[in-house]
Amino acid sequence: MRTEQAPKTIYLKEYQAPDFAIEAFHLHFDLHEHNTQVTATAQYSRTNNTQNDLVLNGELLKLISVSVNGQLLEASQYTVDEETLSISNLPAQFELTIVTQIDPKNNKALEGLYQSSGNFCTQCEAQGFRKITYYLDRPDVMTVFTTRLEADQAKYPVLLSNGNLVEQGELGNGRHFAVWHDPFRKPSYLFALVAGNLQHVKDSFTTSSGRNVDLYIYTEAHNIDKCGHAMASLKRAMKWDEERFGLEYDLDIYMIVAVDDFNMGAMENKGLNVFNSKLVFASPETATDVDYLDIEAVIGHEYFHNWTGNRVTCRDWFQLSLKEGLTVFRDQEFTADLHSRPVKRIEDVRGLRTFQFTEDASPMAHPIRPASYMEINNFYTMTVYEKGAEVVRMYLTLLGREGFRKGMDLYFKRHDGQAVTTEDFLAAMADANDVDLSQFQRWYDQAGTPVIEASMDYDPKAKTCTLTFKQSCPPTPETEHKQPYLIPLEIGLLDSQGRDLPLQLVGEDKAVGTTRVLRFTEAEQSFTFVNIAEKPLPSLLRNFSAPVKLSYPYSGEELAFLMQHDSDAFNRWDAGQRLAMQTFKELLEAKHHGLPFGLEHYMVHAFQTLLIDPALDDAFKAEALALPSETDIAEAVRPSDPQAIHEVREFVLTHLAKALRLDLEQVYSERNTLTSYEIDSQSVGRRSLKNIALSYLGRIQDEGIVALVDEQYRHANNMTDTLAALSVLNHIEGEERELAIEDFYARWKQNNLVLDKWFALQATSSLPDTLKRVEALLNHEKFDIRNPNKVRALIGAFAMRNPLHFHAFDGTGYEFLTRRVLELNTFNPQIASRMVRPLMNWRHYEPVRSGLMRAQLERIQNTPNLSSDVSEIVTKSLV
Structure with missing residues (x-):
C-alpha cells in the first residue's frame, strides 16, 4: 500500500531512453507458498556515455543479495527504498545477479506473482514485474528471457513460462523443475509463470508455412469439458490472422491458462496467455450467446497481440493504445468477418x-x-x-x-x-x-x-x-x-x-x-x-x-423514414436510436411541465414495420428494438434526474409493448422452438429477437405474460434463454420471481461463473428492495470480495448498471459504493479504482444528487492511506 503522500505525475514530454540495455535475462524461481526465492541474472550494458547509476524498480520485495560480476556487494554499495534499488560505479558491461524473496500466498492485489485456487500465477502488465524482482520495469527495455521453475511435484505438477520448453526433470525431495526459453526479445510486462495442479486439452495448428504448433488450454480438472469453444476460437483466430494480415505464429507452442482470480479479462504474455476463467469456459447450459461471442473475441484479441503488442510493443505506457486500440480493432474485424x-x-x-x-x-x-x-x-x-x-x-x-x-x-x-x-x-x-x-x-x-x-x-x-x-x-x-x-x-x-x-x-x-x-x-x-x-x-x-x-435537424418523420429505407444498416439502426432519444427528451420536458405522456403514431409504425420486415435478419431487428439505455439518456439530458429518466423510458417501452403486442407474440411464438443449441449467426439472431420480444411483453405484466415468461424459464435448454426469462422476471414483483431466483441458485450454486450472473441479476433489479438485497448478498456464502469477478458482478453491476437505485435520492447508493471502495482500497487498489468511477460525473446530475456524490468523493479523498490508483480518480474528479 502506498503512503498518504500525493502520487507523482509522469509526463510524456519527460520521456528519456534507458541508460542501460539488457542483453540476456535468466530467472530462477524456487517456488513456495510464502517464501518464494527469485534469482535474477542479467547481462547489462550502458547505452550511452553517461555514468548514471543503475536504478531498478522493485516493490514489496525482501532483498537477499546483490552481486556484480560474481562479487557479492555490501549493503553500503547500493541504496534501497520502497520503490527502487540503485547501484553506482558500474562498468560499461557487467553481469548483475539479484536474489529476492516474495510471499505469493498473501498477495491479494493480484499483481506480480500470486496464488489463485492454490496455483501460482503472474500478472505483470503494467508494472507487476517489479513485485517479482528488481528490474528495469519499462516496456522499452526488451531482452531474451530464460526461466527455470522449481516446485513441489505433487502440488504443482505443471510448470509453465514463456517460449518453448527446453528442459525438465526431477530434483529429488519431491521437487521437480522446468526450463523455458523465449527466443524473442520482450519487455518485462509480458513475462508469465504458472505452476499448479492443472489438466489440459491439446490440439494443433499447421501454419501457412507448414510449421506445426501445439495448442494447450490448462485449467482445473472439473472445467476441462468447457474448453472446446475456446480452442476452436483460437484456431479460427490463427487462420484469420494469416489470411487477413499475413501474420503467422512464431513459437512451437501456444498456451492458455484459465484462473478464477484475475483483475483483467486476459493477458497476452508471449506464448502463455493467462485468462480470467469467465472468458474461457463455455457450455450451452452455463454460457449465454454473449459469453460465447465474448470468448471468441477475447481469445482472438490476445492471440492477435502476438504481433500487435508483443513482436512490436510500446516504447512507453503513453503509447498503450498503439497495442490495445489496434488489437481491439483487429478482434472487432475478426468477429465481423466470422459473423454479422x-x-x-x-x-x-x-x-x-x-x-x-x-x-x-x-x-x-x-x-x-x-x-x-x-x-x-x-x-x-x-x-x-x-x-x-x-x-x-x-x-x-x-x-x-x-x-x-x-x-x-x-x-x-x-x-x-x-x-x-x-x-x-x-x-x-x-x-x-x-x-x-x-x-x-x-x-x-x-x-x-x-x-x-x-x-x-x-x-x-x-x-x-x-x-x-x-x-x-x-x-x-x-x-x-x-x-x-x-x-x-x-x-x-x-x-x-x-x-x-x-x-x-x-x-x-x-x-x-x-x-x-x-x-x-x-x-x-x-x-x-x-x-x-x-x-x-x-x-x-x-x-x-x-x-x-x-447533429442534424431531422424531424421525427424523417428519422422514421430512414429507419425503414436507409441502405446503410448502421444508419438504419441509428435512426431508430435518434428517434427514441428525441422522444425521451420530449417526454422529459413534458414531465417537467406536468403534461401528459404520449407517443407519435409514426414512431410506433416505424418500429412495427421494422419488427415484421421479412427482409431483415433477426439479429439486426433485435439490435434495432433495443432502445438507448438510461445511462445514454442521462448523458444526453443534463442536469440528469435518474428517476424521471427511468419513468419515461419505461413508459415508451410499455407503450410499444402494448401497441405491438400481437406482432411481438407472433415473433416470439415463431422463434420459440426447442431445438439443439447452436452458436451460428442465424441461431444467435433467432434467440436474440425472441428474447427481446419477451422483454417487451414482460412489461405488460398480466397473468398470461408472466406465465409465458415463467414457462420459458422452466423449460429452456440453454443459458441464453434461461437467463433472458429470469431477467424479465427479475423486474416483476411476485412469487414467480422469488421461486425462479431460488431455483437458479439451487441449480448452479457449485458453478462460480454462473453464480456471477445470479449476483448481477439481483443487483440490477428495478424493484424497490434492491439495495437491501445487494447488501445482504455481500454476506452470502458464495460472495468473496477478494475475487474481482464477484466484485464486478455484485457491486459493479449495482453501481454501473442500475442507475435507478444507485442514484437513489437519499444518497444510500452512493454511500454503499463508498464503503465498498474503501474496503477494496486496502488490498486491491486496481479494482477499487474501477469501482469508484460511477461517482466521477457528479456534476452531470441535479443539485441534490450532485451534492451527495461529491460528499462521498470527499470522504474517500480524506481517507488515510489511500492508494495512488484511487487517489488519482478522486482528485481529478474533485478539481
Missing part, C-alpha cells in the same frame, strides 16, 4: 457511446495517448481501447482495405522487435500510401468527443445539394481549445422513395458511387453535389465512420 458485420458494428458503437463518450465527458477524459498519468493502471480505459480502435478504423476508412494492409505490412517490416510510438504507426500508414496524414495526429493528442453540426441546402433550379459541416470539441482537462480534426465522413443521399442517389461533387466528370467518404478537415467545410433531381434526405456518418457526435 452490421450487427457487430452496431454492438461496438453502442458500447462506445454508452461508456467511452461518458468517459470523454468526465474529469478523467484523456486523449488516446495521454500526456500524463499518476497511476498507469487507471489508463486501461474505454478511451485507450475502444476509441483507440475507432481511430485505427478511420485509417481503414480513409485508405481503403488495400491501403490499410499496405500500411500494416510496412509497420511490421520497419518495427518488428522494437518498442515504438503512435507516430511510427501513423508514419507507416502515410508512407505506404504516399499521403499526408499529419493532421490525423490530433486524434492522438486531443481528448474529448468531437461534435459535428450538419446542415443541407438544396437548389431545385440548379439541382445541387450542398452539405455544410461545422466541427468543435468541448474543453477537456488537457486543453480548452481544440484544433480541427481530419474526420472521414461517409455519407449518402436518399430520394423520396428511399433509393440511394449517385453522388457527383462539383468539378467531377461523373458520379462515383452512392456512398462517399468526405475528408472533413476545417472548422467549417461545405461539399456540393450536382445532378440531384429532387430534395434528398441525407444519410450521414454511415457505418459510424468517425467517433463523433453528429
Whole structure:
C-alpha cells in the first residue's frame, strides 16, 4: 500500500531512453507458498556515455543479495527504498545477479506473482514485474528471457513460462523443475509463470508455412469439458490472422491458462496467455450467446497481440493504445468477418457511446495517448481501447482495405522487435500510401468527443445539394481549445422513395458511387453535389465512420423514414436510436411541465414495420428494438434526474409493448422452438429477437405474460434463454420471481461463473428492495470480495448498471459504493479504482444528487492511506 503522500505525475514530454540495455535475462524461481526465492541474472550494458547509476524498480520485495560480476556487494554499495534499488560505479558491461524473496500466498492485489485456487500465477502488465524482482520495469527495455521453475511435484505438477520448453526433470525431495526459453526479445510486462495442479486439452495448428504448433488450454480438472469453444476460437483466430494480415505464429507452442482470480479479462504474455476463467469456459447450459461471442473475441484479441503488442510493443505506457486500440480493432474485424458485420458494428458503437463518450465527458477524459498519468493502471480505459480502435478504423476508412494492409505490412517490416510510438504507426500508414496524414495526429493528442453540426441546402433550379459541416470539441482537462480534426465522413443521399442517389461533387466528370467518404478537415467545410433531381434526405456518418457526435435537424418523420429505407444498416439502426432519444427528451420536458405522456403514431409504425420486415435478419431487428439505455439518456439530458429518466423510458417501452403486442407474440411464438443449441449467426439472431420480444411483453405484466415468461424459464435448454426469462422476471414483483431466483441458485450454486450472473441479476433489479438485497448478498456464502469477478458482478453491476437505485435520492447508493471502495482500497487498489468511477460525473446530475456524490468523493479523498490508483480518480474528479 502506498503512503498518504500525493502520487507523482509522469509526463510524456519527460520521456528519456534507458541508460542501460539488457542483453540476456535468466530467472530462477524456487517456488513456495510464502517464501518464494527469485534469482535474477542479467547481462547489462550502458547505452550511452553517461555514468548514471543503475536504478531498478522493485516493490514489496525482501532483498537477499546483490552481486556484480560474481562479487557479492555490501549493503553500503547500493541504496534501497520502497520503490527502487540503485547501484553506482558500474562498468560499461557487467553481469548483475539479484536474489529476492516474495510471499505469493498473501498477495491479494493480484499483481506480480500470486496464488489463485492454490496455483501460482503472474500478472505483470503494467508494472507487476517489479513485485517479482528488481528490474528495469519499462516496456522499452526488451531482452531474451530464460526461466527455470522449481516446485513441489505433487502440488504443482505443471510448470509453465514463456517460449518453448527446453528442459525438465526431477530434483529429488519431491521437487521437480522446468526450463523455458523465449527466443524473442520482450519487455518485462509480458513475462508469465504458472505452476499448479492443472489438466489440459491439446490440439494443433499447421501454419501457412507448414510449421506445426501445439495448442494447450490448462485449467482445473472439473472445467476441462468447457474448453472446446475456446480452442476452436483460437484456431479460427490463427487462420484469420494469416489470411487477413499475413501474420503467422512464431513459437512451437501456444498456451492458455484459465484462473478464477484475475483483475483483467486476459493477458497476452508471449506464448502463455493467462485468462480470467469467465472468458474461457463455455457450455450451452452455463454460457449465454454473449459469453460465447465474448470468448471468441477475447481469445482472438490476445492471440492477435502476438504481433500487435508483443513482436512490436510500446516504447512507453503513453503509447498503450498503439497495442490495445489496434488489437481491439483487429478482434472487432475478426468477429465481423466470422459473423454479422452490421450487427457487430452496431454492438461496438453502442458500447462506445454508452461508456467511452461518458468517459470523454468526465474529469478523467484523456486523449488516446495521454500526456500524463499518476497511476498507469487507471489508463486501461474505454478511451485507450475502444476509441483507440475507432481511430485505427478511420485509417481503414480513409485508405481503403488495400491501403490499410499496405500500411500494416510496412509497420511490421520497419518495427518488428522494437518498442515504438503512435507516430511510427501513423508514419507507416502515410508512407505506404504516399499521403499526408499529419493532421490525423490530433486524434492522438486531443481528448474529448468531437461534435459535428450538419446542415443541407438544396437548389431545385440548379439541382445541387450542398452539405455544410461545422466541427468543435468541448474543453477537456488537457486543453480548452481544440484544433480541427481530419474526420472521414461517409455519407449518402436518399430520394423520396428511399433509393440511394449517385453522388457527383462539383468539378467531377461523373458520379462515383452512392456512398462517399468526405475528408472533413476545417472548422467549417461545405461539399456540393450536382445532378440531384429532387430534395434528398441525407444519410450521414454511415457505418459510424468517425467517433463523433453528429447533429442534424431531422424531424421525427424523417428519422422514421430512414429507419425503414436507409441502405446503410448502421444508419438504419441509428435512426431508430435518434428517434427514441428525441422522444425521451420530449417526454422529459413534458414531465417537467406536468403534461401528459404520449407517443407519435409514426414512431410506433416505424418500429412495427421494422419488427415484421421479412427482409431483415433477426439479429439486426433485435439490435434495432433495443432502445438507448438510461445511462445514454442521462448523458444526453443534463442536469440528469435518474428517476424521471427511468419513468419515461419505461413508459415508451410499455407503450410499444402494448401497441405491438400481437406482432411481438407472433415473433416470439415463431422463434420459440426447442431445438439443439447452436452458436451460428442465424441461431444467435433467432434467440436474440425472441428474447427481446419477451422483454417487451414482460412489461405488460398480466397473468398470461408472466406465465409465458415463467414457462420459458422452466423449460429452456440453454443459458441464453434461461437467463433472458429470469431477467424479465427479475423486474416483476411476485412469487414467480422469488421461486425462479431460488431455483437458479439451487441449480448452479457449485458453478462460480454462473453464480456471477445470479449476483448481477439481483443487483440490477428495478424493484424497490434492491439495495437491501445487494447488501445482504455481500454476506452470502458464495460472495468473496477478494475475487474481482464477484466484485464486478455484485457491486459493479449495482453501481454501473442500475442507475435507478444507485442514484437513489437519499444518497444510500452512493454511500454503499463508498464503503465498498474503501474496503477494496486496502488490498486491491486496481479494482477499487474501477469501482469508484460511477461517482466521477457528479456534476452531470441535479443539485441534490450532485451534492451527495461529491460528499462521498470527499470522504474517500480524506481517507488515510489511500492508494495512488484511487487517489488519482478522486482528485481529478474533485478539481
